[in-house]
Amino acid sequence: MNLLEIKNLKMDFGADAEALRAVDGVSLVIGAGETVCLVGESGCGKTVTALSIARLVPTPPANYVGGEILLNGQDVLKMSNGELRGIRGGVVSYVFQEPGASLNPVFRIGNQIRESLKLHKPEKATNEEVIRLLKLVGIPAPESRIKNYPFEMSGGMQQRVMIAMALASEPKLLVADEPTTALDVTIQAQILDLLSDLKRRLGMAILLITHNLGIVGDMADRVAVMYAGQIVELSPAKELLRRPLHPYTKALMASVPKLHGTADRLSAIPGNVPRIGNFPPGCRFAPRCPIARPECSEKIPELVEVEAGRFVRCPFWKNERENITAEAPRRGDK
Amino acid sequence: MWSYVFKRLLHMIPLLLGVSLLTFLLMSLAPGNYYTALLQNPQISPDTVARLKAQFHLDQPWYVQYFYWLKNVVRGDFGYSMAYHIPATSLIVGRLWNTFLLSFFALIIAWGVAIPLGIWAAVNKDSWIDRACSLFAFVGLSVPDVLLSLLALWFAAATGWFPVGGAQSPLYDFLPSAQQFWDRAHHLILPAIVLAASDLAGIMRRMRSCLLDTLRAEYVTAARARGLGEGWVVYKHALRNAINPLLTIFGYSLAALLSGAFIVENIMAWPGLGRLTMEAFFAKDSYLVVDCVVMATGLLVIGNFVADLLLAWSDPRIRLK
Numbered sequence: 001m002n003l004l005e006i007k008n009l010k011m012d013f014g015a016d017a018e019a020l021r022a023v024d025g026v027s028l029v030i031g032a033g034e035t036v037c038l039v040g041e042s043g044c045g046k047t048v049t050a051l052s053i054a055r056l057v058p059t060p061p062a063n064y065v066g067g068e069i070l071l072n073g074q075d076v077l078k079m080s081n082g083e084l085r086g087i088r089g090g091v092v093s094y095v096f097q098e099p100g101a102s103l104n105p106v107f108r109i110g111n112q113i114r115e116s117l118k119l120h121k122p123e124k125a126t127n128e129e130v131i132r133l134l135k136l137v138g139i140p141a142p143e144s145r146i147k148n149y150p151f152e153m154s155g156g157m158q159q160r161v162m163i164a165m166a167l168a169s170e171p172k173l174l175v176a177d178e179p180t181t182a183l184d185v186t187i188q189a190q191i192l193d194l195l196s197d198l199k200r201r202l203g204m205a206i207l208l209i210t211h212n213l214g215i216v217g218d219m220a221d222r223v224a225v226m227y228a229g230q231i232v233e234l235s236p237a238k239e240l241l242r243r244p245l246h247p248y249t250k251a252l253m254a255s256v257p258k259l260h261g262t263a264d265r266l267s268a269i270p271g272n273v274p275r276i277g278n279f280p281p282g283c284r285f286a287p288r289c290p291i292a293r294p295e296c297s298e299k300i301p302e303l304v305e306v307e308a309g310r311f312v313r314c315p316f317w318k319n320e321r322e323n324i325t326a327e328a329p330r331r332g333d334k
Numbered sequence: 335m336w337s338y339v340f341k342r343l344l345h346m347i348p349l350l351l352g353v354s355l356l357t358f359l360l361m362s363l364a365p366g367n368y369y370t371a372l373l374q375n376p377q378i379s380p381d382t383v384a385r386l387k388a389q390f391h392l393d394q395p396w397y398v399q400y401f402y403w404l405k406n407v408v409r410g411d412f413g414y415s416m417a418y419h420i421p422a423t424s425l426i427v428g429r430l431w432n433t434f435l436l437s438f439f440a441l442i443i444a445w446g447v448a449i450p451l452g453i454w455a456a457v458n459k460d461s462w463i464d465r466a467c468s469l470f471a472f473v474g475l476s477v478p479d480v481l482l483s484l485l486a487l488w489f490a491a492a493t494g495w496f497p498v499g500g501a502q503s504p505l506y507d508f509l510p511s512a513q514q515f516w517d518r519a520h521h522l523i524l525p526a527i528v529l530a531a532s533d534l535a536g537i538m539r540r541m542r543s544c545l546l547d548t549l550r551a552e553y554v555t556a557a558r559a560r561g562l563g564e565g566w567v568v569y570k571h572a573l574r575n576a577i578n579p580l581l582t583i584f585g586y587s588l589a590a591l592l593s594g595a596f597i598v599e600n601i602m603a604w605p606g607l608g609r610l611t612m613e614a615f616f617a618k619d620s621y622l623v624v625d626c627v628v629m630a631t632g633l634l635v636i637g638n639f640v641a642d643l644l645l646a647w648s649d650p651r652i653r654l655k
Binding site (some may be wrong): 051054056081084085086087088089090093094096098101102103104105106107108115116119120149151162165169 | 551552553555556557558559560561562563564571574575578648649650651
């Protein structure tokens with residue numbers, strides 16, 4: 001049994017006629033101890049997908065219209081509030097983007113970590129355990145730090161506290177939603193190293209949400225690329241980075257700046273991310289796709305396994321006619 | 335911390351000096367003084383009036399009067415009420431106590447009703463409860479104190495459930511102490527409710543919007559994500575942050591209550607500082623006016639100071655130096 005199985009998840013914002021589909025048929029499996037990256041531009045639905053794992057998207061305005069989220073074989077969408085509280089923290093823990101905003105500003109960090117312990121490991125809700133956790137995430141002089149308020153710490157230290165808090169309950173799955181986006185680059189590397197190290201030592205699975213493809217290569221076993229509420233490519237990380245199949249993934253890779261190269265400007269994907277509720281008919285990437293054909297706008301293509309373990313939502317993925325490289329169409333070219 | 339308290343109290347001195355100086359100046363700009371009216375009385379000789387004026391230094395320019403007043407205040411003597419013929423201090427202490435009682439109970443009523451209602455409205459956002467609270471707040475904000483006071487008086491007169499104005503019944507001094515207490519409370523209820531009503535609506539709306547803001551905060555989602563129950567999330571994590579802006583309002587609310595008390599006291603015949611100030615002002619009982627204004631200012635400054643201390647106590651990010 002897999003740790004997490006998301007099956008054909010569909011989620012709307014709003015109800016009835018005004019409903020906007022934010023997540024449209026997302027299926028994703030995470031095995032115990034596996035690291036999966038969820039990649040995509042802002043607004044593609046990756047955060048709401050991740051929050052759904054513990055049903056954390058408030059309903060209303062959100063509305064789960066279909067699918068299942070099996071965590072340890074139990075459907076999260078059918079759980080009672082009491083059961084939900086048990087899995088939140090107990091099975092799946094979260095680390096969010098802005099550590100400064102995710103810690104409650106008016107409570108000491110020791111108090112906040114102890115709160116998690118009290119909830120999930122009441123016998124361990126002691127200062128010693130808090131200090132052990134802070135040591136685990138590499139906070140120097142934890143004995144004096146437990147008395148600190150969040151605003152007395154740097155962003156990197158705050159994120160370590162968030163991670164310590166997430167680990168307090170010994171979860172099976174750690175969901176890290178862009179955990180390094182708000183931090184500066186040297187701290188980013190430290191936090192990512194910490195996550196890989198903890199994963200190795202504690203054997204938990206990680207779902208890492210990012211829009212930074214650079215992180216994917218270092219961290220992920222598998223990658224899911226999301227676009228406009230759908231997964232467009234799902235693949236082992238190494239193969240995806242070596243040979244992306246979906247035109248969107250290719251374009252994303254092409255827009256990553258290279259350290260060695262001669263391109264004098266960054267290539268960008270032409271056009272904009274379609275707004276939720278305003279998705280184009282058929283393939284949602286078609287209006288921005290360099291290899292789009294007229295039939296692409298007629299029917300949404302299926303996510304098909306084209307090679308062992310590699311899924312692509314594009315019938316023309318084999319089309320090598322236009323190899324999308326750094327010479328991808330520039331912004332403004334239509 | 336203590337040095338901060340000391341510093342704030344020191345800051346009060348120049349403020350009170352300025353306020354008293356300004357009051358003296360403004361009083362001197364109005365023509366005449368308390369004894370001007372006596373000159374119209376043929377039975378009192380102009381010599382007598384001149385003597386009385388000289389006794390209170392009213393024949394001197396206003397800044398000289400001010401220094402005489404200040405000299406006495408430093409020695410703890412707040413001057414003499416020309417209209418009441420008693421020392422201003424004894425007059426003010428009683429009235430100040432009445433105003434304090436009225437404002438204090440109005441404060442308790444206003445906050446005691448507004449905070450739970452605001453929380454309730456925020457937690458049940460867009461429900462009929464929330465809409466009803468909004469309507470109630472809208473009416474509360476729209477009805478002026480004057481009208482509300484008059485309505486309350488009419489209500490008291492029509493039903494006979496409450497005394498019409500005043501702070502105690504005529505036979506107060508002859509009542510046993512338990513009944514004296516009840517008598518005071520009975521007189522206090524209606525003015526306190528009227529005074530609270532004007533403030534209540536604003537506090538409730540603010541509580542609602544502050545709590546809604548914090549409920550959207552990321553640390554609230556993070557708290558839920560750790561498996562905390564909804565009650566714990568709202569009342570510990572969200573409310574503890576939502577209350578901070580309200581503590582700032584607490585200082586303003588005190589100011590609003592004091593100025594509201596002026597109107598309510600005058601209409602509902604509550605013998606408080608506001609009413610005394612108005613009476614003294616119309617009688618040109620100048621020292622009493624200045625004393626009243628200084629007292630009201632002091633009350634206000636202390637109220638703001640208390641609000642600042644509360645905020646510093648509640649929000650660890652604020653350090654008092």
